[in-house]
Amino acid sequence: MKGHFPTDKFSTLATPFYYYDTDLLRRTLAEINAEAGKYNGFTVHYAIKANANPKILNIIRESGMGADCVSGGEIEASIKAGFSPEKIVFAGVGKSDWEINLGLEKDIFCFNVESIAELDVINELAQKAGKTAMVAFRINPDIGAHTHANITTGLAENKFGIAMADMETAIRHSEQLNNVQFKGLHFHIGSQIMDMNDFMALCNRINELQDRLEKSHIWVEHINVGGGLGIDYQHPNRVPIPDFKGYFATYAKHLKLRDGQKLHFELGRSVVGQCGSLITKVLYVKQGTAKQFAIVDAGMTDLIRPALYHAFHKIENISNDGPVGTYDVVGPICESSDVFAKQAEINRCQRGDLIAIRSAGAYGEIMASQYNCRRLPAGYTSEELI
Numbered sequence: 001m002k003g004h005f006p007t008d009k010f011s012t013l014a015t016p017f018y019y020y021d022t023d024l025l026r027r028t029l030a031e032i033n034a035e036a037g038k039y040n041g042f043t044v045h046y047a048i049k050a051n052a053n054p055k056i057l058n059i060i061r062e063s064g065m066g067a068d069c070v071s072g073g074e075i076e077a078s079i080k081a082g083f084s085p086e087k088i089v090f091a092g093v094g095k096s097d098w099e100i101n102l103g104l105e106k107d108i109f110c111f112n113v114e115s116i117a118e119l120d121v122i123n124e125l126a127q128k129a130g131k132t133a134m135v136a137f138r139i140n141p142d143i144g145a146h147t148h149a150n151i152t153t154g155l156a157e158n159k160f161g162i163a164m165a166d167m168e169t170a171i172r173h174s175e176q177l178n179n180v181q182f183k184g185l186h187f188h189i190g191s192q193i194m195d196m197n198d199f200m201a202l203c204n205r206i207n208e209l210q211d212r213l214e215k216s217h218i219w220v221e222h223i224n225v226g227g228g229l230g231i232d233y234q235h236p237n238r239v240p241i242p243d244f245k246g247y248f249a250t251y252a253k254h255l256k257l258r259d260g261q262k263l264h265f266e267l268g269r270s271v272v273g274q275c276g277s278l279i280t281k282v283l284y285v286k287q288g289t290a291k292q293f294a295i296v297d298a299g300m301t302d303l304i305r306p307a308l309y310h311a312f313h314k315i316e317n318i319s320n321d322g323p324v325g326t327y328d329v330v331g332p333i334c335e336s337s338d339v340f341a342k343q344a345e346i347n348r349c350q351r352g353d354l355i356a357i358r359s360a361g362a363y364g365e366i367m368a369s370q371y372n373c374r375r376l377p378a379g380y381t382s383e384e385l386i
């Protein structure tokens, strides 16, 4: 089964470009709202870093989600897209002073603080600005997620967050400071997580930590469990919408929220991953000694995930329904890792065929670079190509 693409509309557009199925995006957002809406106090933020295309951000903002930012630039992008500052959280292991000042100036909902040194700087800058910063501590729960090593973030060896042993010290320290107010605990164990047991392990760890804090009479207003829900890269057509039902139910069942406590989520990949495809054109078909190559006009500069994480993306020839051939689908960049797929089985390619690299809505366009002095890819939505 292949995806549906308006190939006639594509024929006038310069390749490569990103194509976003906004109907699927809207259905995904509706599903998230319906499933999270079943539980009291569940609030979803969209992790801007997955895709900051303004057209995509607008649609997500309209759905009512907040924004999860990891840089000053992302705060600017989310405010420009109309996200209200009281729905913006700001995480990041190395926030610079101008970024903290921007968050203070905009009165964002919360800073997710990753070290005591950072807390002191936020307090100092807030004092200068005559403000009080709302803070949550990002705690490293020392939980491994069953995902690629480069996208696991919750192990003690990772650079993220404050060690569990230092949690009370950080909270007590914040109580000594005049311009910060402790509000919550923040966690994020990694990305592309398909095994609900990983989220369950996080719930159990948070329950332990909450019990500890309760004994010390520390009240936590909100818990933020980050994001990480994966998508089905193998079957973008069969499973276009991730299992949000199971995801939220896992937290509802295993996390013991206290009365009045809010639970925040920061979803990125699962929101936008399946709605995007990278559309590229076959430039040449080359017969190698042992294999044949489909050389396309997109490269790792347009979609770096295969080169960076050996990530799998389903590849479809959307111009041709002829017999299937086996190809290494490669880009034009001067790097041997500039390969989208090895031994991919796709309908036989010829020069000029359009190829869709599926499930590229998350960590695709936003990670594009200009290496080799290439142009950045454009992004079109299905709505604007009608």
Ligand SMILES: *Cc1c(COP(=O)(O)O)cnc(C)c1O
Pocket: 047, 049, 050, 068, 070, 091, 188, 190, 191, 192, 226, 227, 228, 229, 266, 267, 268, 269, 270
């Ligand atoms: C990247 C990130 C997310 C989103 O992760 P996904 O796997 O895309 O859902 C959420 N929170 C934080 C702090 C992040 O760094």
